[in-house]
Amino acid sequence: MPAKRKRKAQRLCVAYETSDGEKSEGADLPVVTVWEPQEWQQQLTNIRIMRSKKDAPVDHLGAEHCCDPSAPPKVQRYQILLALMLSSQTKDQVTAGAMQRLLAQGLTVDSILQTDDNTLGKLIYPVGFWRSKVKFIKQTSAILKQRYNGDIPASLAELVALPGVGPKMAHLAMAVAWGTVSGIAVDTHVHRIANRLKWTKRMTKSPEETRAALEEWLPRQLWSEINGLLVGFGQQICLPTHPRCQTCLNQALCPSAQSF
Known part of the structure; x- marks a missing residue:
């Protein structure tokens, strides 16, 4: 049986209209421009x-300013995540106040898991939806202890899978805690x-x-x-x-x- 002959690859030619209306072949494909405002x-x-001037509340009360700089990096990352969880629908000043009260108690995964819900609620009040956040903080802290040795995940998908962590918080956690722009x-x-x-x-x-x-x-x-x-x-x-x-x-x- 005779061997099959290889088909010669066809070169794509693009016809475009010139200024005088005539068609011409061989032009490059048109460049697709990305929309921008x-x-x-x-x-x-x-x-x-x-x-x-960097004098807005976010500049000195944002999540990166709400952790203990003397704490180990793993603990700092956990504190940053908690600050982000508390910040949802809450003014930066209120979030910072809640974080100060938590830090005064010694803010680690273990300390949160050992704190009863009523006490935790009093510490974070009056952040928005504080009752729900008590539940989410406890659930997330338990997951971090069980699956991540007390650290926070280093991927966007794992962060958004945590209770009470939305996309905005996850992207900020990746940037602030891990130095990664996701x-x-x-x-x-x-x-x-x-x-x-x-x-x-x-x-x-x-x-x-x-x-x-x-x-x-x-x-x-x-x-x-x-x-x-x-x-x-x-x-x-x-x-x-x-x-x-x-x-x-x-x-x-x-x-x-x-x-x-």
Whole structure:
């Protein structure tokens, strides 16, 4: 039986229309451009200027400032995760106060597991949803002791699998505790500001939807910066209600400024 002849690979030729309407072959495939918002670079520069003093609550009360610097790295990572769990729907000042009370008791996986629910509730009150957080903290601490030798997981998937740990907390834990940028951490401030500046192709309905939309176009080297930058901006100027547009350097560039 005669051997099969190899088929010659066909070269893809693309026809395109020239200025005089004639077709030409052999042109390169068109370059697909990634969507990006108008004037976002200038808007970002202005936000950096407005945030240059680093004097927003997040700058000195964020999770990275709520751990004991003298504790072993493993314990610090656990404390950072707990601070992030407490911070959900809670002002930074309230979270910091709760962390101070916990640290005064000696904050480790074992100490939390040995603390009864009633005492733990009194220590973290008045953080938002404190009763649920007591339950989540106990459950997560037990898992960390059983599966991770008292440390926290070093992967996003394992972090979000922990009770009471959402995507924003997990991305921040990866960045702050492990020094790894796994994605953009989007909370209510980032979600609100991204929509006001039209940094998404269309209005997004949730922080997770906003995260996916931002990651489609925002250069990866900016991912680690954007959370702290926009959170502080949202705490000081781009407030949820009655934003201080008159003091904002982006007033003329903001698509939403006229609506306030």
